[in-house]
Amino acid sequence: MTGNQNNRDADEADDSALVDITDLSIRFRTKRGMANALESVSLAVPRKASMGLVGESGCGKSTLMKAVIGVLSENAEVTSGSVMYNGTDLMRADAEALRSIRWSEISMITQSALNSLNPVMTVGDQIIEAIQAHRHMSKADLNNLVVKMLTLVGVDPRRMHDYPHQFSGGMRQRAIIAMSLVLNPELVLADEPTTSLDMIVQDQIFRSIRDLQVQLGFSMLLVTHDLAVVIENCSRIAVMYAGQIVEEGSVASVVGAPFHPYTLGLKNSLPSIERMHEPIAIPGAPPDPIAMPPGCRFAPRCPFAIPRCREQRPNLEQMGDGHASACHRNADMPGLRMEAAEFSTWARASETNHASQESIS
Ligand SMILES: Nc1ncnc2c1ncn2[C@@H]1O[C@H](COP(=O)(O)OP(=O)(O)OP(=O)(O)O)[C@@H](O)[C@H]1O
Ligand code: SF4
Ligand SMILES: [Mg+2]
Numbered sequence: 001m002t003g004n005q006n007n008r009d010a011d012e013a014d015d016s017a018l019v020d021i022t023d024l025s026i027r028f029r030t031k032r033g034m035a036n037a038l039e040s041v042s043l044a045v046p047r048k049a050s051m052g053l054v055g056e057s058g059c060g061k062s063t064l065m066k067a068v069i070g071v072l073s074e075n076a077e078v079t080s081g082s083v084m085y086n087g088t089d090l091m092r093a094d095a096e097a098l099r100s101i102r103w104s105e106i107s108m109i110t111q112s113a114l115n116s117l118n119p120v121m122t123v124g125d126q127i128i129e130a131i132q133a134h135r136h137m138s139k140a141d142l143n144n145l146v147v148k149m150l151t152l153v154g155v156d157p158r159r160m161h162d163y164p165h166q167f168s169g170g171m172r173q174r175a176i177i178a179m180s181l182v183l184n185p186e187l188v189l190a191d192e193p194t195t196s197l198d199m200i201v202q203d204q205i206f207r208s209i210r211d212l213q214v215q216l217g218f219s220m221l222l223v224t225h226d227l228a229v230v231i232e233n234c235s236r237i238a239v240m241y242a243g244q245i246v247e248e249g250s251v252a253s254v255v256g257a258p259f260h261p262y263t264l265g266l267k268n269s270l271p272s273i274e275r276m277h278e279p280i281a282i283p284g285a286p287p288d289p290i291a292m293p294p295g296c297r298f299a300p301r302c303p304f305a306i307p308r309c310r311e312q313r314p315n316l317e318q319m320g321d322g323h324a325s326a327c328h329r330n331a332d333m334p335g336l337r338m339e340a341a342e343f344s345t346w347a348r349a350s351e352t353n354h355a356s357q358e359s360i361s
Contacts, residue, residue: 017044018187018219019068019106024081024091026063026072034077035289037063039243041081042316045187050213050220052230052251054266055240056286061223064240065189067091068221069108070098085187104134107180108189109173116176117164123175124150124160130179149178152215154208170201177209184216191223206233227267231255239263242286242297245316249323259325259333261302264340280343283350296328303349304329304336 026038038060045051053061066072068083070090083090085106088097110116118126127146131137137145147157153174155167164172173194180188190209194202210233213220222234230237230251237254239247239262247260258264265282284301287293293300299309308328316324327333339345 016047018047018085019045019221020082020084021045021064021068022082022084024064024067024083025079026060026067027077027079028073029075029077030290033290036243036292037076037289038067039292041240041243041245043238043245043248045219045221046236048213048217048219049236050222050234051236051238052227052234053221053223053238053240054225054227054230058286058289059240060243061240062191065108065191065221065223068187069102069106069189071102071108100134103130103180103185104183105185106187106189107183107185108191109176109180109193110191117172119164122161122163123167127160127175127179127182131182134183145182146178149182150175152181152212153178154204169197170205173197173201173205174208177205177212181212181216181218185218188218188220190220192225193222195225202229209233227255239266242292243289244297244326246298246327247323247325248316249319249321253321253323257334257337259319259323259330260298260327261304261329261333261336261340262298263325264333264337265301265346268341268346280346283346296326301349303340303345304332305349 021041021043024038024041028035028037041060041064053064055061063072063076067078068090070093078091081091085101088101090098090101093101117123121129124146127149128142131142131145146160150157150160155171155174155178159167159171164175167175177193194205197205206229209220222230224230234251236249237251238245239254239260241262247254247258247263254263255267258267262282268280269282282301287297287300293310294313295311296302296305296309296314299305302309306328312328314326314328316326317330318324319330329336
């Protein structure tokens with residue numbers, strides 16, 4: 001067990017949720033019709049710990065993050081659910097309440113943050129501006145805080161007078177992390193925060209974030225495509241598929257012994273997991289959000305689908321130890337994990353499902 005794991009376990013002693021998302025459904029008005037981005041999502045974001053959020057492109061990860069921080073686009077409709085944070089339902093809070101919570105209590109680092117720094121303002125002034133939007137401080141205190149934050153994220157504070165173009169990509173991302181932490185938020189939503197950086201810089205930045213978490217005690221909801229990043233940085237994981245949470249639990253339990261076939265497929269398809277054979281991609285593509293299939297949304301790609309799967313939607317079922325999975329065949333899965341690691345299983349599923357789709361149409 002690593003030192004980080006120990007810290008995370010100690011931090012997890014307070015197991016009440018920091019943010020409690022219940023039955024959240026969100027859809028977008030589009031020219032083609034209503035796109036169902038989230039359906040009945042329930043998730044407890046732990047206090048002083050990190051939760052990884054994984055799933056293929058378009059499954060609703062960013063929509064979930066944006067809902068929590070209250071920056072959904074105009075064409076979004078929240079059709080059900082609540083997001084409780086310290087006794088406030090963020091889905092029903094007024095604009096003023098949301099503004100006061102945003103950045104000071106819940107902050108966000110996005111994939112596009114690297115380009116979001118103002119090119120004509122020094123990095124230090126941009127951090128000062130972020131502080132002044134919420135706090136009144138003397139010039140000296142502001143300066144001291146910028147020096148402290150840049151030092152904490154591993155940037156030489158003398159560089160506060162530099163412009164963003166004088167920073168490397170990794171340093172810019174560190175400055176953005178400093179900005180997202182400067183008001184000491186309780187929750188950081190990190191949406192693929194290091195995607196555009198090389199692996200070594202990514203590793204260094206995640207190491208800094210872990211150290212900062214120990215020092216500052218914030219929670220993190222981390223979206224990433226890399227399961228190895230979740231294993232290294234998070235104590236819990238939620239797996240999303242087509243707008244729904246299909247599996248959730250501790251990283252050790254979900255990654256070590258998944259129940260949901262989609263998680264098993266994801267584990268096979270990610271290059272960063274140690275295995276004896278080449279990565280196996282899950283054949284097919286997620287469903288059209290405007291025309292979601294009835295029953296289990298993964299059924300058209302699932303090697304273990306049975307007739308019931310195409311008719312009845314599976315609910316999240318507790319499998320013990322805080323590990324939940326939404327699959328009609330949860331009970332059979334321990335006996336099917338070996339089969340799920342074989343290329344032939346997924347190739348066969350692809351042929352069978354293709355044939356059954358053709359017979360339907
Ligand atoms: N503003 C919008 N208008 C219309 N549809 C949207 C909008 N934002 C998201 N969607 C749709 O909602 C679904 C979920 O999108 P979202 O961006 O949350 O996915 P994601 O999991 O973050 O994907 P990625 O990994 O590519 O970032 C997708 O079908 C997407 O096309
Ligand atoms: S419910 Fe059926 S189709 Fe869905 S993941 Fe489980 S076995 Fe596969
Ligand atoms: Mg996204």
